[in-house]
Amino acid sequence: MAQMPARRLLVTGGAGFIGSAVIRYLINETDHHVVNLDKLTYAGNLESLAAVDGSERYAFERVDICDQAEVDRVFREHHPDLVMHLAAESHVDRSISGPAEFIQTNITGSYVMLEAARQYWSGLEGPAKARFRFHHISTDEVYGDLEGTDDLFTEETPLRAEFSLFRLQGEFRSPGARLEPHLQVAGGDHQLLQQLRPLSVPREADPAGDPQRGGW
Template sequence: MKILVTGGAGFIGGAVVRHLLAATSHHVVNLDALTYAANLESLEGAEDNPRYAFEHADIRDGIRLREIFARHRPGAVMHLAAESHVDRSIDGPADFIDTNVVGTLRLLEAATEYWRGLDGAARETFRFHHVSTDEVFGALAMDGSRFDEATPYAPRSPYSASKAASDHLALAWLHTYGLPVVVSNCSNNYGPYQFPEKLIPLIIARALGGEALPVYGRGENVRDWLFVEDHVTALLAILERGRLGESYLVGGDSERANIEVVRGICAILDRLAPAVHGRPHAEKISFVTDRPGHDLRYAIDASRLKAELDWRPAVSFEQGLERTVVWYLDNRAWWEKLVRDKGAAQRVGLGTKGETRS
């Protein structure tokens, strides 16, 4: 199968592209606008793979989208391209509406026109997988409850509202126009190649630079952490075997308060990269004013995904965090260049959401 991956130079999209090329026989068309969080260096070697093609394009450009569909003739779309940083959405919500809502609309229009022109098995097997976030469901209390596929949407930031709108658009295109759509909503992703405005790479970068480690409020906000490579295997299972018109929630079964995550990073760095002054990295933790509308807790019930598609997260949070810290220690050149680019990273400093797509 040839799969069109939007946002394939971003964090999750890049992990999808790497997995498809390394672990499957699928062909990949990577469509990316190469905005600030995208990085083709995350796909080193892909350009030499005969099963890979790159298209520098914006999902808001309907004409370009139609050209790309006509030229590559994909058998499926995995739509990951999105603006995803909550802090940026608070400062500049218009970009999030343009990309996440209008861009998804243009992609759905182009995909529908292309799909209607297919015949036989190509039309029957075509799939449009819309990838989204758990933030569309709002916040949970500290009571053990978890989001599932029946949870009502209750977005509380411009970012989550834009993703909620795009989720509704994708499913509306199935019910109104018949486009074969499946949706997934994931919890906080983390792992190698994540842009350093998000909590885990941010703390690693700042700790290695001897800087203060900013944590919103008292660090009590809880997230369900999902190692990005586990997310990728779930996405492929949903694309290939998920029921059309359904939504699948993907979680890591790893709820942690932000302060626990930060202290865990500090403990790993104390072992692997002790501070020059010999003091624990955690001494640099600095609690800062909370951001507006900061949701208290997210947690995913992935029972449907586990029962229907036999998927389980393979990497525990402790394993994944260690692997992530080691990767950032071994690949300083990759992220140090991003941190130095102040124009591209004006808001590097306070991110908490792990789900990053270009």
């Protein structure tokens, strides 16, 4: 199978767990150029991208997706062919204790990204305009729980976003195609240490702590 011609990808939230894995794959396994746009909140960790940081095909922009002027600048300077929008606030407990951040990032931030992409796309011509894509990567939790354990989500599955309302609101601002990863995280490096398994398993194996990860 012929490989897709090299493109310029803009990845938001690229310092997060999923975003960093996407970028490592793109740099290590393809010829694409990648711009990582990330605010670097508690969930962002540039150490997860240390293996690709020296690549001439990788660039990092510390930008808040809610900052319209900065997002517009990134589009103008890097001329992406494709946007992968992963940046979002997550974790149900945080959405309950601090909903304002979720509204700002997941709803307003998604609107800013869509508007910046629309304006940028409007200025493109010919093949560049035809091949431009915007993929909004979300979460299967916007569908709620399925009734049967063997059931599958489809495009026609009713939306029941009791625990992902802010992500769902952001999706409603994306009229085009969506890429929705369904992942089961079982272990490995680059995980967020606030979660139970990434924190408890290394502690059990090394009670003294790992200096490279900041100890416990």
